[in-house]
Amino acid sequence: MVRAGRVIRHDGAMTKTQYFTATTVDGYIADTDNSLEWLFEVPRNGGTGAEGFGDFFSGVGAMAMGRTTFEWVYAHERLDEEPEKWRRWYGDTPCWVFTHRDPPVVPDADIRFVEGDVAPVHAEMVGAAIGKNVWLVGGGELVGAFADQGLLDEILLGMQPVFLGAGAPLLPRRLTSKRVRLESVRQDGQQVQLTYSVRAPG
DSSP, X not given: OEETTEEEOTTSOEEOEEEEEEEETTSEEEXXXXXXXXXXXXXOTTSOTHHHHHHHHTTEEEEEEEXXXXXXXXXXXXXXXXXXXXXHHHTTOOXXXXXXXXXXXXXXXXXXXXXXXXXXXXXXXXXXXXXXXXXXXXXHXXXXXXXXXXXXXXXXXXXXXXXXXXXXXXXXSOOOTTTEEEEEEEEETTEEEEEEEEOOOO
């Protein structure tokens, strides 16, 4: 059963499309060089770190990211030399990469290169997720395209004690409190975990 871009599972739970990301206090997810190096400066003592991501990712059945995000991960983690890292992190979870040109390939990884309207790709991802959630990795413009069509259900932010002043915006869309509702706030070490639900437009 489908309702407003969401799928109701047989157990009554809902397959959600989630934007899970780290952000600076001033609302950037990457610096002006599209780098995430600032994120690795944040002290991890007292926070859940990788464990928190593991808990989140255990509920993910499909994921999507933009070309810039994918190419940064590819270069930063040297996937050309160590392609096995991808499967170590994401296993067999299929990933759709939105791109207008051919990015590098990661051997033995279920990565599908697509372009154009996000709606049919979202339907494909929901089907592939088999009852789990869909993770929108980023960037913000790609997530905005999902939000435009009412295909974004939840935003989960790890707000870091960092100010960049410029860079890639978290979500370059006008989404007011008519569509966005704060559901929870939790301190986790040096970051603040914020969870927002998102309503479809209209």
